[in-house]
Amino acid sequence: MMWCLSVIISCKKSDPVVPTNQAINPFNNGGNDRNMIVVISDLHLGADLTYSECNQNLASLEKLLKQIKVAPNVKELVIAGDLIDEWFVPATVNTFEGSNQADFAHRVATTNAVVFDALNSIIHEGKIVVTYLPGNHDLVITAPDIESVLPGINQSRETSLGLGTYSPVNCPKIIIEHGHRYDFFCAPDPISNQDIATGTILPPGYFYTRIAALWVKQGLPSTPHTIPILTLDGSGSESQDLLFLYWKDWVGVTYSYPITNAFDENIIVTNVNGFTGTYSVNDLLPFQTNPYGLIDVTLFKGIQDNWEARQTLNNVAVHMSSTIAIDSTSADTWTDQQAVIQYFTNPDSDKRIVVFGHTHKPLIFAALSNDNKKCIYANSGTWIDHNSVPTTMHFVVITPQSNDASSQTFVKLYNFKDEVVNKMAEDSLRY
Numbered sequence: 001m002m003w004c005l006s007v008i009i010s011c012k013k014s015d016p017v018v019p020t021n022q023a024i025n026p027f028n029n030g031g032n033d034r035n036m037i038v039v040i041s042d043l044h045l046g047a048d049l050t051y052s053e054c055n056q057n058l059a060s061l062e063k064l065l066k067q068i069k070v071a072p073n074v075k076e077l078v079i080a081g082d083l084i085d086e087w088f089v090p091a092t093v094n095t096f097e098g099s100n101q102a103d104f105a106h107r108v109a110t111t112n113a114v115v116f117d118a119l120n121s122i123i124h125e126g127k128i129v130v131t132y133l134p135g136n137h138d139l140v141i142t143a144p145d146i147e148s149v150l151p152g153i154n155q156s157r158e159t160s161l162g163l164g165t166y167s168p169v170n171c172p173k174i175i176i177e178h179g180h181r182y183d184f185f186c187a188p189d190p191i192s193n194q195d196i197a198t199g200t201i202l203p204p205g206y207f208y209t210r211i212a213a214l215w216v217k218q219g220l221p222s223t224p225h226t227i228p229i230l231t232l233d234g235s236g237s238e239s240q241d242l243l244f245l246y247w248k249d250w251v252g253v254t255y256s257y258p259i260t261n262a263f264d265e266n267i268i269v270t271n272v273n274g275f276t277g278t279y280s281v282n283d284l285l286p287f288q289t290n291p292y293g294l295i296d297v298t299l300f301k302g303i304q305d306n307w308e309a310r311q312t313l314n315n316v317a318v319h320m321s322s323t324i325a326i327d328s329t330s331a332d333t334w335t336d337q338q339a340v341i342q343y344f345t346n347p348d349s350d351k352r353i354v355v356f357g358h359t360h361k362p363l364i365f366a367a368l369s370n371d372n373k374k375c376i377y378a379n380s381g382t383w384i385d386h387n388s389v390p391t392t393m394h395f396v397v398i399t400p401q402s403n404d405a406s407s408q409t410f411v412k413l414y415n416f417k418d419e420v421v422n423k424m425a426e427d428s429l430r431y
Contacts, residue, residue: 027071041080041357042382081135081178133164179356197274242304
């Protein structure tokens, strides 16, 4: 579930290669060098397979990881966020079942033992570097939590909890991150709710995902509740205008995931990241006591005013306005285009290849840098069972250039449908 905004910017999509069922080996560079970098993301491994978004695909993921392990040309495997899913838990479920987050991580590892065993086998053998960096669904999963279930894994984390970027060894022009820091609803929020849950960084996306998971558990009911209409007072207050936009986003959530529970019913069980209360949908919806009166909200009070500060705390290089950020919930390409804005056209960046996850929509496109050099962006897709695009089980393979002046760095996108590797798109450049 992504919140994005379409941005008109100069970029050229690479021509996709029609997927084929002929057997291909994506992990063969045609030589003897161990230099290939594999990127996967958005595995969304849950603690309970009755509601986990990755269940049917677990065996295929295990098979692919075993292929990676024996591939003599693979140098690194990067897991670019949303490995462990602490968000997609039905609102009425106590996520930790009365225990704690470390225990939750072990429950996830046990529930998805075939995947964790395969990853640990790669790590233990030591021929391939395995690197993890956090996404939004594992935003508050700590480094010790990950180390406890994947001992010896390399972790790339920033000082700010819930964020990480990674450049593979000897590849400084390549950058990999999850992409959630640019998403108003999913970026860490260390400012809001501190009077309710001291130290929390959970953003609003955590709560709408809990609601969405409950909607799935309830069998996808289709009749939405009626929501009171808010009316701006006409004062031109920027804060009120922004909170009105935020309300419109939440209206979209309630219509997209129309749970059967009344909005004043306390159903969202937390006990996560400083939260201890049980909340209602009304606690999240901006409200108005009188028509044209002040718009207010209970949870995330003041969130419409702190986006600039959040971006600074989250190490966003090129800031966007609050209006654009909040209004970016309506289109698909916002996060992908941030790769261009933050890395390619940003004069302070020298990155030429960027890989994000987060949107679950796999693609490759080319763009121009600030100094008119070709750059490549890839989105690594997802491994959830039922994706919003026709395919799932995606991965990206980067083969760095050699010292030969004619050599290119190749970026290729694949899926593993029916446990057959299909090439979806590719592009290349030399830097």
